Amino acid sequence: MQDILFQIMPLVLIFLVFYFLIIRPQQNKIKDHSAMVNSVKKGDEVITQGGLIGKVSKVSGDEVMIDFGNDVSIKAIKSTLASVKPK
Secondary structure, X not given: OHHHHHHHHHHHXXXXXXXXXXXXXXXXXXXXXXXXXXXXXXXXXXXXXXXXXXXXXXXXXXXXXXXXEOOEXXXXXXXXXXXXXXX
């Protein structure tokens, strides 16, 4: 019985280390990004994952219309936003 415990214990410890160092922080990062994306509103300055910077001119469902100036507007999916700076 003790042999089985000694064989399983390292696997359990490795799983716990992976959980606290990799899985849990990644879940928190996803939760924070989702909250940021859901809080986007008209007038916010955003940066897309492609590096484009612009102001939100319209928010609808899963999409945002981003105005980059000089009559250039692009419709983007909210989840592709890298960061949001409020007004």
